[in-house]
Amino acid sequence: KLKPDRSIPTVCLICLFVNRLDSVESVLPYEYTAFDFCSEKKMKRPSENLGQVLFGERIEPSPYKFEFKKPAMCQKVCTQTYDTNSPPDKAKLDFLKKGMLLNYQHHWIVDNMPVTWCYDVEDGQKFCNPGFPIGCYVTEAGRPKDACVSNFNEKDAFYIFNHVDITIHYHIVEHEQLGARLVAAKIEPKSYENPNDSPDCTGGPKFLKKKQTGVFNIPYTYSINFVEDKNIRWASRWDYILESMPHTNIQWFSIMNSLVIVLFLSGMVAMIMLRTLHKDIARYNQMDSVEDAQEEFGWKLVHGDVFRPPRKGMLLSVFLGSGTQIFIMTFVTLFFACLGFLSPANRGALMTCAVVLWVLLGTPAGYVAARLYKSFGGEKWKTNVLLTAFLCPGVVFADFFVMNLILWGEGSSAAIPFGTLVAILALWFCISVPLTFIGAYFGFKKTGIEHPVRTNQIPRQVPEQSFYTKPFPGIIMGGILPFGCIFIQLFFILNSIWSHQMYYMFGFLFLVFIILVITCSEATILLCYFHLCAEDYHWQWRSFLTSGFTAVYFLVYAVHYFFSKLQITGLASTILYFGYTMIMALIFFLFTGSIGFFACFWFVTKIYSVVKVD
Template structure:
């Protein structure tokens, strides 16, 4: 127990380490501007979470100011946070750049903006680095309750190359994201307009030179901050020539009666406006009711069929006449015959059980409010920590199941369990991290972060996996089968094509997928777009319905499989239960081509690469649910009859 406690303490210490982040520039890809324009026109979107202890300031002090720079319009902006180790009202400011997709982010000073004499970089914790956040010092000075008017930031002579770079950013709807005292806000770099005087078919590219900050405060607390860019104060960057530009900013402080404790509520409402929330709930309820009605209808039919089977088999036992054996009763000597590839089968169940536990813990944290909007890196930190701590569940489940199936090499089974999910994920990460390095995106993890993750896997995940395996070995129990297994397997009769594995998987995955496909849009729009997801209660309800529907549809298909005397249901139940993951990946294809404007090799590879890992995780998790439900069902029906 002391060893386990030490490992847990080490894990939490490591997950909080500050990791030096790096990043550089790259050409910028085009995306649409409508979503961010919607954000920029809504004040509600400019309020986010903050740390309560870091916000009371005195006159002339500078609350923490962060800047996320130029980004394109398609996807959700990355969030920034101030250094938690600095004093409450320090003057540090942080810059960051996001392009097109959350993974494709770049540094603020990759574009030729005004920069401080000495740029300071923030050391971020593990979750922030995994989130792609890279913060550097920003040039603006917003002293507490000190108004400024047309304060000169800097005067620059933009070279031809810099003008071309900025023009490309304006053309592709880049915008910046800033943070002040943990509050995010956004603004455009410039605009494109028709040159009516010269040629209506020609366009002018204008770069905004002035930014105006409106800051709301209550006593010594910063409550809200908004930013405005002045279209009338711009410089023409249409032509490839040197341009003289003077960048300025203004600050206006306004008092408000909004309490500090409620400044986050307004931001949360931005992602769940009443009309949108009503439509969201209606869509989810409509989908869930439809699925549950279909499930209930199928359950009623199944129960009646089972009742008739029990009556029939009880009459057969009382009858003295010889009858031809048929149906699920007469394969009782084969139905509990252990499956092929026992080690892989046990590893699937172990990994699936761990991922199910991981999902439940994540939902628990989300429901208690841990993942509030723009709590940067909290989700990634939780995923790493909880996955490491639940590895013992995988080891225990896999080893105990493997030994129940009369396996002999439990050590090899344990190694397979540890690599079954982490292996494909690691290979995918290596490829995508290489892509990010080539693109010079901040999604490329620095060596220090990779080393920290490897240390967690080596010193926490692996030992807990081994301890779980040892516990499973020591608590070995016999497989509880209500019927004896015959020495030789019974021959499976010829079956029609729709009784095959692939058609059965298609039928098994469709109903659970139909219960979640509406919610998938909101999740995808949050992960790969601008939308901010805060209604975790809906997501949890949908997840529970997914588990229930998956379990039942797998049970139903298992019964129909046994009814035609096909006793090889072990692997079939796993494949049918996990087939929803295949449907989700199919939805990825639809979302990519029909609902998003993603383009370019990096965006495409990140989207399909990481979604493949997520869908694979769903396959393992739901496959485990399907098998466990089928096992309970099969044991129940065979206990209900007399088996010779």
């Protein structure tokens, strides 16, 4: 809504804010002031939430200010002068050239709404991009790159977009005192030479030679126009941006197709499991009723070893505690996102919600880890609770801190300030760790988990296994089906992170999340049943790794995405991409592995409690 200026009655000022600049060819975003554009030093920058700081968003005021319904033509903002003989000026000019070469994009905001650059694409469609380039480059061979158009004929030159035509759409609201609401803001970047001191937006495009010498001036100007639009409602003013995203129809069709296939496969797996297991239980119960002693076979033979504590039970319990914490955090975050609380309009809300939930969910992590470790017969409860509180979060924070050092070294706006790092550590040590200790206290206080069958003192020898029941082939096969239900959504998520596209399909993402949980559970239970029938009772670690292996497929897909879809250049950007990808892979490994373990734990407990064993 428009806010009236109290000092000037009946005049409504519209303030334009600027965000960080980013590029699809570089992982490193930069603040608006890093490129030496016209800046506003009088106004204070708006406060940012934790999610915005973690994502590297740096919203700042700009010198672009307009009066509502007062058009303006070729208004001067400022003129930046550079002398190539001055080292500071030359460094600023070289950084500006680098930004144009890597196609860095402006991101402007009006009334909490992105200013979009709409242009025609193939088949007469219009694409609206929530950003526009600072300039473009024409190679030595005369080939224009990125946004350079046909009249940019100078070879080996950088063309800077120093003028913008801004169009603000509004509609009148008669029953409100304010009178009008902004429903869209569009921009068209242009380049003008402006040879005179008083700019008139004339002359050819403004270009900068690759080996520019002497004094170089860049005048920045703008034009503003207001258009009344009665068709766009204020509540749905973001829709034109979302609907114009490229290949939107193809994306929806692909997601629906994937969901139908995954649901069909899940139904098939569930039906086979239920029918096969029902016949097994009926046959074994019928054998127990026969007076003649008959030799047992299959999964019933290992009833005295199936609940034997696994090797490295301490590590498994710690992984399961952290995985439970991540599972609950993901479920609640996606649920809130589906309700619209974490929409793209609420910048940083998604990350803020996830971090706060993770901090507050230390109690379930400590409880699950302690309870399972006690059921494994563990006695080193101090080590268990310390590892639960510090191992997995410590690995993530160490990776994150190293990536942040690289961002600091590159001067990127994505570098987390030292105060924010201290705040994150305070949340971890002062809230999450005590809650983990509280959960572990209640977990160890509880009695051990009662199993339906007793464990023999002497472990049974596992017979020679066939190829598909050996651990490694089974683990590899187990991650294929869960990965198949997420890889399309994974493409959209990676696009939103690395290609700076807007992600808004949280409803489908939540549905895919539920199907992923079901698919991980069914695939792991199926393979666990095969292994028990082959008299291999080492199911605990195998169930965790079977569904957790989905993270390996995710990692492989991320590598493929890097080399096939992205145009990232530079060693720092490459290290940052794979560093952050490793964090996501670890979180995904703990999440999916925990789903598989608890599904198998329920399954094994259920079948051995139904069948009477000697």
